[in-house]
Amino acid sequence: MKKKKVTIKDVAKLSGTSPMTVSRVINNHPNVSEETKKRVLNAIEKLGYRPDADARAIRTGKTNRIGIIVSDIRNPFYSEMVGHIEDVANEKKMFITFSDTSRDVDTEKRVFEEMIHMGVDALIIAPEGFEIEHLSRYADRTFILSFGVHLPDLPIAEVWIDEEAGARQAGEYLKSRGVKKVELLMGNPRKFTTLARISGFMKGFGRIERLRHFRVEYGETYRYVKEVEELPEAFFCYNDLMAAGVIKALKEKGITPGKDVLVMGYDDAYIADILELTTVKIPIRKMVEIAFEMIEKNKKEKIRVEPQLMVRKTA
Amino acid sequence: MKKKKVTIKDVAKLSGTSPMTVSRVINNHPNVSEETKKRVLNAIEKLGYRPDADARAIRTGKTNRIGIIVSDIRNPFYSEMVGHIEDVANEKKMFITFSDTSRDVDTEKRVFEEMIHMGVDALIIAPEGFEIEHLSRYADRTFILSFGVHLPDLPIAEVWIDEEAGARQAGEYLKSRGVKKVELLMGNPRKFTTLARISGFMKGFGRIERLRHFRVEYGETYRYVKEVEELPEAFFCYNDLMAAGVIKALKEKGITPGKDVLVMGYDDAYIADILELTTVKIPIRKMVEIAFEMIEKNKKEKIRVEPQLMVRKTA
DNA sequence: AAATGATTTGTTATCGTTAACAATGATACC
DNA sequence: GGTATCATTGTTAACGATAACAAATCATTT
Incomplete structure (x- = not known):
């Protein structure tokens, strides 16, 4: 049924050389004569040979793989x-x-454990609930990079988002708009990110009227706002998805977001653009570039990036 | 710097057995005495041993990996x-x-080629522009499954979406709403999917007023509708993202989607819910279940699923 | 022409695991 | 007791590739 694998030996045989020579050709080693190189490449072409990544990994220790762990790709x-x-x-x-x-x-x-053990050259995690000790046990096996979250005590690389600074901008902005009563619609209260956004916001805004925690899903805030009786002057939401829920609920109540009640999100996902949502932009693209730079140079640093206020129509 | 790897040999040494016995333990082979099993498990625990996935892959041919190729994860x-x-x-x-x-x-x-060669137990593709011959060259190396697109002549597994039937429902619905002039805002005209949706829609609706092709992105249709002079009575869009662009543009023009102009999307992504978009739902969850069933049983069939109309507010 | 060095090629061993087979020891049966 | 039977364990080789070393080839110098 399944075709048998073409290996380096088949190529060697067909080209009348040794496996080692073939290996040298596919790895661009300098000391191979033009002539044999050509013969080998011909054979490779003819057989449709491709090196086996797993065999390489086991021999060289380099997997050419990057692991990514996120908590919800639908977000x-x-x-x-x-x-x-x-x-x-x-x-x-x-x-x-x-x-x-x-x-x-x-x-x-x-x-997380399995990724470490299966072998990846680097592991990028957007940690949700990692426990500290757990992480540090493996910190010397692979290059681990925390994407977003700041874990000062851990010996791992980071491109961390200064959530305090970001949320603070949101707070200051809402304050400057003359808002007095805000309600925060946040995520999991045990996450560092949540805590940082709350405290940052308060630093910028001052006293908060009300604070609620939800699962980070669009339907959650929708149902809440739909049912709540007393509305604040403004909502500051944990992310854009949750803000989307708020907006929908408000509209259904006949309330115009941005006029009657202000709504702010966080992340600047593309729905923010679609909904004209005022939000706080996280510079993802830039973060990814920094991350790869660190991975390539094997630099275990902690780089900070700052989010940026994006004013649109809902606040 | 990096910790050296714990191998099966280390475990064997510590537990006073042979590598083979350890292998048997971790693979749950029957003929291992309870006593040695315990000793081995202890050693594994103590050393923090985990089998190396690559070594296994190379020996057994099973990788425990599933490959996925999609054209745009942001969609x-x-x-x-x-x-x-x-x-x-x-x-x-x-x-x-x-x-x-x-x-x-x-x-x-x-x-696609690289995935095949790196070794995956199955490869799930949502093909965009695969050329037929190209695909079939590899059809006997790995279990390949086309997710969504129907390629009748290819000897690969499929969970294909009957786009014609889906789009036809949309067409019929719009017709039943008394719409006379529709405009289709579609994707790449060389994609099977695009073609099927157009022809399906026409079967349900009849003559089409206008047809345009765009890159499958939200901003594309937004800009178009923003600038176009003459509006149809209804838009049928290639997907929900593009419909979102239309809705935004309409609103900015002071036109209410669902009243003045009807708008339909396709996919039933979560923005459809947020925007109250009338659309055609693709049963992704079900498709995934079918796909795994086929992968596990190694059944190379072509299973058809039918989308379903979702009426909300925009049409 | 012999010696030297540089270049190109081949050999052997190994990465971590498991398949196939061999060996050991215990148990059962006549 | 001797042999057949079974469960348990160990040994060897191999998966596909490459590192480290050895050998062969070629060109260059004296």
């Missing part, structure tokens, strides 16, 4: 992130081994 | 698809090797 922030990483990986002809944990901490833990 | 249809596949893969403890071709045909060709 535009993460699709955006993965999309950009893919762009770069394609350029460099690397493969991506991808995992989505569905925000489940146990799954997260498991796939 | 909600594909994030949804990948998300569901991940859910199942997680259950089965398989890894996913993922590739995004950015709709580039050459990249698509390249990663």
Whole structure:
């Protein structure tokens, strides 16, 4: 049924050389005569040979694979992130081994361990609930990079988002618009990110009227706002998806976002553009570039990036 | 710097057995005495041993990897698809090797070949521009499954979407609403999918007023509708993203989608819900389940699924 | 022409695991 | 007791590639 594999030996035989010579050809080693090189390449072409990545990995220790772990690929922030990483990986002809944990901490833990053990040249994680000790146990096995979250005590690379600064801008902006009563619609209160956004916002805005935590899903805030009786002057949401839920609920109540009630999101996913949502932009593309730079140079630094206010129509 | 790898030999030494016995333990072979099993497991625990996936792959031919190739992970249809596949893969403890071709045909060709050669147990593709011969050359090397697109002449597995039937429903619906003049805002005219949706729609609706092709991006239709002078009574869009662009443009023109002009999308991505978009739902979750069923049973069939009309507010 | 050095090629061993077979020890049966 | 039977364990070789070394070839110098 399945065609048998063409190996380096087949190529060697057909081209009348040794496996080693073939290996040298496919790896562009300098000391191969033009003539044999040609013969080998012919044979490769004729047989449709391609080196076996796994065999290489086992011998050289280099896998040419980058692992990515995110908590929910359906969230535009993460699709955006993965999309950009893919762009770069394609350029460099690397493969991506991808995992989505569905925000489940146990799954997260498991796939993290498995990725380390299956062998990746670098592992990019957008940590949701990683426990510190757990992570640090493996920090010396692979190049691990935290994408977004700042974990000061861990000896791993980071491109971290200064969430405090970002949320603070949002707070200051809403304050400057004369808002007095805000309600925050946040995510998981045990996540660093959530905490940072809350505290940042408060630094910029001052006292908060109300604070609620939801699962980071569009339907959650929709249902809440739909049912709530007393509306604030403004909502600041954990991300754009949740803001989308708010907007929809408001509209159904006959309330115009941006006029009667202000709504702000976070991330600047593409729905923000579609909905004219005022939000805080995270520079994903730039972050990915920095990440690859660090991976390539094996620099285990912690680089900070700052989000930026995007004023549109809803606030 | 990097910690050296713990291998099966280390475990054997520590537990006073042979590598083969250890192998048997980790693979749950029956004939291992309880006693040695315990000793081995202890040693594994103590050393933090995990089998090397690459070594296994090379020896057994099974990689435990599933390859996915999509054209744009930022498109909600594909994030949804990948998300569901991940859910199942997680259950089965398989890894996913993922590739995004950015709709580039050459990249698509390249990663396809590379995936085949790097070794995956199955390869799920959502083909954009695959050329037939190219695909069939590899059809006997790996289990290849086309997700969505119907390629009748190719000897590969499929869970294909009956786009004609889906688009036809849309056409019939719009006709039943008394619409006379429609405009179709479609994608790449060389894609099977595009063609099927056009012809299906015409079967349901009849004569079409106008037909345009765009890159499958939100901004494209937005700019177009923004500038166009004469509006039809209804738009039927290639997907929800493009419909989102239309809606935004209409609103900016002071036109209410669903009242003055009807707008329909396709896919039923989550923005459809957010925007109250009338659309055609593709049953992704179900498709993924069928796909895995086929992969597991090694059944090279072509299963058809039918989309379903979702009436909301914009049409 | 012999010696030297540089270039090109081949050999052997190994990466971590498992398949196939061999060996050991225990148990059962006549 | 001796042999057949079974469960358990170990040995060897191999998967496909490459690193490290050795050998062969060629060109260059004296």
